[in-house]
Amino acid sequence: MKHMILAAERGDAAAQFNLGVVYDNRLDDNGHAVKGGRTESLKWLRLAALQGLVRAQTKLAEVYAEWPSTSANDMNACAWYLLAIDNSTGAHRQKAQSGYDRVSARLEPEQNEAARRLARRWNPARGE
Numbered sequence: 001m002k003h004m005i006l007a008a009e010r011g012d013a014a015a016q017f018n019l020g021v022v023y024d025n026r027l028d029d030n031g032h033a034v035k036g037g038r039t040e041s042l043k044w045l046r047l048a049a050l051q052g053l054v055r056a057q058t059k060l061a062e063v064y065a066e067w068p069s070t071s072a073n074d075m076n077a078c079a080w081y082l083l084a085i086d087n088s089t090g091a092h093r094q095k096a097q098s099g100y101d102r103v104s105a106r107l108e109p110e111q112n113e114a115a116r117r118l119a120r121r122w123n124p125a126r127g128e
Contacts, residue, residue, distance in 0.1 A: 008044055013051040020045035020056065024063055038063065049080060050122075057084040058096050065103045071111050077103045078115035083122055 001022070007015035023041035041063060048056035061080035067073045081100035085093055104112050 079118035
């Protein structure tokens with residue numbers, strides 16, 4: 001775990017993704033409990049997603065979608081799903097599309113448009 005944290009802190013997107021998944025699961029590869037939870041998970045997944053790692057974009061969307069259904073969480077989930085859809089192909093794209101379809105159904109039309117605007121504004125060079 002220590003090596004993964006060091007790599008994540010150096011900006012390694014794969015390590016950031018893996019660390020985000022570990023914190024989301026609250027267990028390391030050996031089944032030991034990990035402190036941190038969802039806040040740490042969001043932090044590391046977002047860093048990886050902002051670097052364009054599609055699996056991090058999809059996982060980040062899933063984490064937002066699994067939280068209590070609020071319009072803010074659902075809009076964030078939809079925005080990240082839209083980015084994953086745009087950046088992936090095949091089964092990965094289908095998974096993101098399915099997630100988007102499920103979560104966007106909970107939003108009002110203007111909230112869906114706000115999620116689309118969030119996704120359009122994303123720019124990895126600016127780190128948004």
